[in-house]
Amino acid sequence: MRYVIGVDLGTSSVKLLLVNQHGVLEDEVTKDYPLIQKKSGYSEQEPEQWVKQTVAGLAELLKRFEGSPTAIEGISFAGQMHGLVLLDENNKVLRNAILWNDTRTTPQCRYIYDEVGESRLLQITKNPALEGFTLPKLLWVKQNEPDLFGSAGKFLLPKDYLRYRLSGQLHMDYSDAAGTLLLDIESNNWSEKLCNILDIDPAICPPLVDSHAEVGNICKAVAEQTGLSQSTKVFAGGADNACGAIGSGILADGKTLCSIGTSGVILSYEDSNDKDFEGKVHYFNHGAPDAYYTMGVTLSAGFSLSWFKELFAAGESFEEMVSEVDSVPAGSNGLLFTPYLNGERTPHADASIRASFIGLDSSHTRKEIVRAIMEGITFSLNESLHIFRNNGKKIDTIVSIGGGAKNDVWLQMQADIFNATIVKLSSEQGPGMGAAMLAAYGCGWYATLGACADQFLKVEKTYTPNPVTVMEYAKLFGVYQQVYQYTRKLNEDLLEFRQ
Missing domain, CATH: 3.30.420.40 (ATPase, nucleotide binding domain)
Structure with missing residues (x-):
């Protein structure tokens, strides 16, 4: 039997699903972590907590797993959208992550409209400037913590930072990039036009990949901590809502x-x-x-x-x-x-x-x-x-x-x-199952995600109006x-x- 793991990095907890090649949920682990709310409208988390609890959850899964670790062929991720993780030039975290439900950035949203224009922003990104998105958070740090922002080498979203810590590889997938307000949705590239207007160095944006892309393998240190094999393939994964859609x-x-x-x-x-x-x-x-x-x-x-x-x-x-x-x-x-x-x-x-x-x-x-x-x-x-x-x-x-x-x-x-x-x-299982399906598809088990869904998903009950x-x-x-x-x-x- 072959297996994959889907990791769903949520706002209050990380959920890990062990799924076999027939789509059967073999085991699951949930680990909680706290929110940091310093004042009204603020919502932050310490990225190290995501890593700590995910590694602990993987170790728990592997401890109960009776097969060979090499039978777990792939791992992929779903994650809370929009959250800002700022890294320095050595990929070290510079500050707590600012989460999707943080609403401190109303002035930055107005600033985006003043500088870019609402119609041009919609033309490029297909989305309005909202407090929850990543770009206003970047601008908030730039305007309120300029010295710290000056040390920034890259920004990531939460699940991308977790994946980096498990694999050593730094990327962002398109589904999460679309929620930053910096992706040109027509060209599927980072918008240099927006970066130039808002005085953001495009180099701060990470490399882009597809959600099913294989980006590396589990690194040695994580393999030793969890019991996973270093042969386990790591796939990019996607935004929690995109993965929820796949998993449904x-x-x-x-x-x-x-x-x-x-x-x-x-x-x-x-x-x-x-x-x-x-x-x-x-x-x-x-x-x-x-x-x-x-x-x-x-x-x-x-x-x-x-x-x-x-x-x-x-x-x-x-x-x-x-x-x-x-x-x-x-x-x-x-x-x-x-x-x-x-x-x-x-x-x-x-x-x-x-x-x-x-x-x-x-x-x-x-x-x-x-x-x-x-x-x-x-x-x-x-x-x-x-x-x-x-x-x-x-x-x-x-x-x-x-x-x-x-x-x-x-x-x-x-x-x-x-x-x-x-x-x-x-x-x-929502986003976690979608992440597992991306790993199964990435491993080549199925020709399409649709074929994977036909095997993995079954209807239990319907409710009519x-x-x-x-x-x-x-x-x-x-x-x-x-x-x-x-x-x-x-x-x-x-x-x-x-x-």
């Missing part, structure tokens, strides 16, 4: 994904890079060869439930916390939640907006509040579907992965709010869409009071 079979035009993790994503496959969504949704390179995807993002999706759990249900599991939501009718007895805990991405791109409960009264109990949070997250994701459909995309079937796929009530809620059939996979509930949610969605407009100015006025 989103490999043909019209296929759509709903992924609910810390953030939430609606992602749809595109076979070309020439469509125009006017920057309302993201337009990125896929991890599949010669493909792209459009994507809308809810910044605080699963995080909204985690936030509530930590404050009001710390001693319970998520299953216990949501166990009574099926007894609450659609609409949560007149309670509405907007999941803007850390700002919002799609469709508002607003770092200042914050969450709201609308309609809360003394009759509401915890179960109504929990259901309202679940509905609010799903309404936010529906905003992205609304944009896709208004641009002519037909979406009638959606694969759901992540935390939102672990609860039958939430899956049915998605079917009713999205007005689409929801598909749950039998072994849903209830026409009556669809109508109720359509009416409530109209109310939801008004909340942002009514609360935007109020949140701007509260900015001076935030610590």
Whole structure:
């Protein structure tokens, strides 16, 4: 039997999957690491923690593995997007990584528009200047930590730094590069035009490779620490959302994904890079060869439930916390939640907006509040579907992965709010499985990623929309869409009071 390992470097933990040549998950390990939040809007991590916990996880996998280490033929990576890792000329880390959910860079986004122009930026990158992207973070360091920035030799994204530490080879794949706001999506090269306008040395950008590209082997030191063989091939991997799409079979035009993790994503496959969504949704390179995807993002999706759990249900599991939501009718007895805990991405791109409960009264109990949070997250994701459909995309079937796929009530809620059939996979591992599939494809096990998906992915259950509930949610969605407009100015006025 032959095996590959998929590594999913997330925001709160790294997950490692050992998968055999038939797509069966043989073993998995998860290792946590902390967030560093020094003040409101800041979100950082220490890159060494990613390496330490990944190496520990690999050692744990190999300790339990009964086969020969040489049977593990490849390893690949999925990773949290947009995060900035700055290295010096000797490839040593210069500062904590600034993560995707860090929103300190509003002035830098304005600066990009002032210097580049919004239309020219969209023409080059297909994406607007948003606080979460990498380029504004680079400019923040350049403007606020100039001496440190002057020592920078290269920048990487999180999973690229991890891969460098495991293999000694330094690259970035196209799917993650597309999320930096420095990739010319038409030429698939770093944009020298943007670098020149913004006074960034293009040499700081790493070499670009395909997601399935073999970039090296496990280095000797890591092999000794983990038990892996030095013959294990290392593949570039991709952005977590690109890998989530691969690991969910989103490999043909019209296929759509709903992924609910810390953030939430609606992602749809595109076979070309020439469509125009006017920057309302993201337009990125896929991890599949010669493909792209459009994507809308809810910044605080699963995080909204985690936030509530930590404050009001710390001693319970998520299953216990949501166990009574099926007894609450659609609409949560007149309670509405907007999941803007850390700002919002799609469709508002607003770092200042914050969450709201609308309609809360003394009759509401915890179960109504929990259901309202679940509905609010799903309404936010529906905003992205609304944009896709208004641009002519037909979406009638959606694969759901992540935390939102672990609860039958939430899956049915998605079917009713999205007005689409929801598909749950039998072994849903999301980005980690996509990374494993990239390794399997890179090892030559399959002629295409599609053939790999046919072997690796199976449908467990489908959820169809209830026409009556669809109508109720359509009416409530109209109310939801008004909340942002009514609360935007109020949140701007509260900015001076935030610590």
